[in-house]
Amino acid sequence: MDDSEKNSVTIVKPSTIRVVEESKPLKLSCGKCIAPVDVTYETLGQLNDNRDNAILICHALSGDAHVAGKHHPDSKKLGWWDSMVGPGKAIDTNKYFVICSNILGGCSGTTGPLSINPETNVPFGLDFPMITISDMVKVQKLLLEKIGVKKLLAVIGGSMGGMQTLQWSIEYPDFLQSVIAIATTTNLNPQSIAFDAVGRSAILSDPNFNTGQYHDDCPPDIGLSIARMIGHITYLSEEGMREKFGRQLRDSKKYSYDFDSEFTVETYLDYQSQLFVERFDANSYLYITKAMDYFDLEKDYGSLTKAFEKSSCRFLIASFTSDWLFTPAQGKKIAKTLTASGKDASFCNIDSPYGHDAFLLETETLGKFIAEFLEATHKPKEKIQVSSRVNTGKQILSKFQRAQRTRVDYEIISSLIKPGSKVLDTGCGDGELLSRLIADKNIKAEGIECQQDLVLECIKRRLPIIQHDIEQLLPNHADKSFDYVILSQTVQALNHPKKVFEELLRLGKKVIVSFPNFASWSCRWQLFFLGKAPVTKGLPFTWYNSPNVHFLSLKDFECFCKKMNVTIEKKIPLIKTSVSPVKILPNLFAEQAIYVTSKD
């Protein structure tokens, strides 16, 4: 694909279809029924012959069905996620068939408070029944059935769209192969509920609101615009706002000493909220924010673990470092809960200054994660494993990682692991070891890695990978969740090796630890005769730039195990590139060692 095609614009046409007939009302979560229900949707790309390339995209609070492309060649308005969706883009419409529909309760074609209430023949307004995320998903499912989609390769959504994707995995586990949930949560925190509530107060108390029965020429624009301004602030980050606006004034260096908007940030909010009220309905805003407030998988299902009990798809959960509305902690919690129940889930926390809006703006980075995850999900498993052995991803490893990863212990660790085991590799880098173990031993793999680019490499290899600092614990995972936990060439770089080691012994039936031997012959020699901090092949750093922060010998490690009542099941002292263990004076001659340990 050349650039001209990549930049070409697809012309899309919205369609509206009745998914609930007047005669067969749809029962909603609130207990009320609704009929009829019409849904407006758009599609891009083609369903392939295998019918396995359909992707549903769920929009957020202020979105609609117009996800990408243009309605007319001479229109200036592109779809809300045009940067991500289209021919040759991350969600590649040359490969995938993309569907996006306006949600139930929305105001862009799908049945919502603006629709005519058949009982009164005027718009529903506040007579519209309360809706939930689950209701939105039900309607999406009805749409897909109507248009002949029987299976989804993926459901993708950010923010409230992410809530829908999670609900999809719970309600229709057999219908979808994967979920990509971006900048989302399983329930709003009280801060977000509070912001929503203030926005609703502004709308409800607007004198034009008229208990929801306002007219086109006199809608509660002021209330809606205040609600939107509050929302908009929460979509940005403090850092992002400082970069974008600073304390800049609109048109002079002097203060105007009146109450007109004069800081650029004020005029920006005025402008954005004006655009919003021109295209959005205040009642829809009320209903949709309430649906978000109500969304609470913990409450609905008793616990998050129970909520996802039947989910069987692959998950990619993505968050953004500066998002304070749907925080990285909330995203990580979803992924941790899923992996703790043995689900195939990955988590990445993308470094971005754009706050919650990053899900619309970080096209390049997020796009890579989405594209690779879709690709790995779509292509046959076998192909991925083969390719993962060829592409070791080493080109992106730093000196430190190379020092860790170009090592003989891969082979030996592999020989220690029984086929079909469940294995956690902590600090798994680009996933080379896990990929090998999957290919050679058919293990069930899980990885932890803190670096974004390495996490992406793991996604490419179809590995379940959590972007996570291993110094933090995994409290959701049950005791002895894994047959093996691997801590390879990392213990010496941990700030709190004892705490981490204890946690790994809790998680794994066996913990395989490898580290460079600080009492190797050449280390001893250097300190003793040269009086300098040793620099060796296994410990290649000078004292001031070393990522290694705790030095230990075989003897140190053994004393430590004894003190902690840890059983050493196997000890493999090694020299250089040889896979044969050192037999004589290992603490003196071994350059590194691998231990298999366990604790009941």
Place this chain on the structure above:
Amino acid sequence: MDDSEKNSVTIVKPSTIRVVEESKPLKLSCGKCIAPVDVTYETLGQLNDNRDNAILICHALSGDAHVAGKHHPDSKKLGWWDSMVGPGKAIDTNKYFVICSNILGGCSGTTGPLSINPETNVPFGLDFPMITISDMVKVQKLLLEKIGVKKLLAVIGGSMGGMQTLQWSIEYPDFLQSVIAIATTTNLNPQSIAFDAVGRSAILSDPNFNTGQYHDDCPPDIGLSIARMIGHITYLSEEGMREKFGRQLRDSKKYSYDFDSEFTVETYLDYQSQLFVERFDANSYLYITKAMDYFDLEKDYGSLTKAFEKSSCRFLIASFTSDWLFTPAQGKKIAKTLTASGKDASFCNIDSPYGHDAFLLETETLGKFIAEFLEATHKPKEKIQVSSRVNTGKQILSKFQRAQRTRVDYEIISSLIKPGSKVLDTGCGDGELLSRLIADKNIKAEGIECQQDLVLECIKRRLPIIQHDIEQLLPNHADKSFDYVILSQTVQALNHPKKVFEELLRLGKKVIVSFPNFASWSCRWQLFFLGKAPVTKGLPFTWYNSPNVHFLSLKDFECFCKKMNVTIEKKIPLIKTSVSPVKILPNLFAEQAIYVTSKD
């Protein structure tokens, strides 16, 4: 003082006094004039015979003159900072004479938009001139002159009150001995301006607002209550709200499926905003938030350094870890700028989950800092230095700090420093070394320490101390700002020793470094013959729990200096408690070493 007295309540009476006569209008920052100006104020305690114990407290956006005590014995309403101000409390009215006045533009007695406009004989409303923080401070100064206070021991304030304290130090440098600026900033960031702007929009667009000429029976309560709710959310922290409200519902476990407030956080905001509109004036809210938005010391004076050029008082800047409205970074920036210009400034970042509201809630911790800072400012210097030699504060030092601090190098470092020098001690702990150097060498001291309790010890010793991680830099400080920079027994515990050492060489004409020798005889012996990571008196930790993360010998350090073109001016290898340098084979026999280094 016994508890009964501590808990007793002072009865205070508000007074109102005319500080600007009708005949002599006050010129405001906006260029307009105002007259007359009346100020409502309250006082607690007594001005002493030396007239050196007066403290002005500046209130925040929603505060008033009623800072502590009660107006009537049977009233239930205590002043807004009663927990902090009173007999035996942190701001002890047995010792100090406390004055608090309602700000210009306020609505609790002082002239503001509610006052009658002499030109129209109706309340000013929006005809009130725009006011600034500087105008508020001018009026406070006029008040103090009227009531015969000629000098202030301290000006104390949080949030917008903190802005006033900073303005005080700039406009009336000779009038005050110290400033305690809490949870404040030198200018609002665009996020905070945005929140203020949305609040003002809500008021201005309330149909009852009537261009500010509303009446008592029909004020713009809805707009003001929305503004207050937005503000209130920003005063709390996400963490604090989760603890306080979670996702709890008001009175049932089931959702009500309507638009009434049902989450506890919603009803809390409703209630709080209701209380607020009953006591506050919407026009005042507009004027005061605008004054906060306009406050910008950088803009007003060209730079922060220039702003504080004439300030000569002591500063204590306090922030709170979870405050996202007036962030710790903003507070630290003030302190760093001040110390970079050689001012006597300290900074503490108090650990709290309460967000911006912590300045009203963290009474105990904040109270200690305030009380000790006031005490140290109030009592004669000599007394403090004597007492600091007696109280070494060691009881609160951890094992690591004791390992660092019970050391002979104090005495030797002292011998290396010329009298009258300017000295920065990085990682200064409880300030013992700096206190000794002040007593013995009359140095100008500055300290950096990251632990809150040790920072408090330094405040007690009247040391300028910045709570700061020395791994972060001090970019505001000019090159060679100090005659000596001390990095005592810390280099081995740094994550980035090279970066830090380079920065210290930039800051100091000479850098004095001391560290334990990793190639001492006993270290070498242990690794060589025992094959274990050494544990010695100077390096007393086992490998897995050591705070030391980089190990170096004298030789390592010397190679490092050579590589970095650093001149070693003096080298003092030491054994145990002896102050005589090791002469033979120092890299083998010395247990620690002190180096004096420099780099042009």
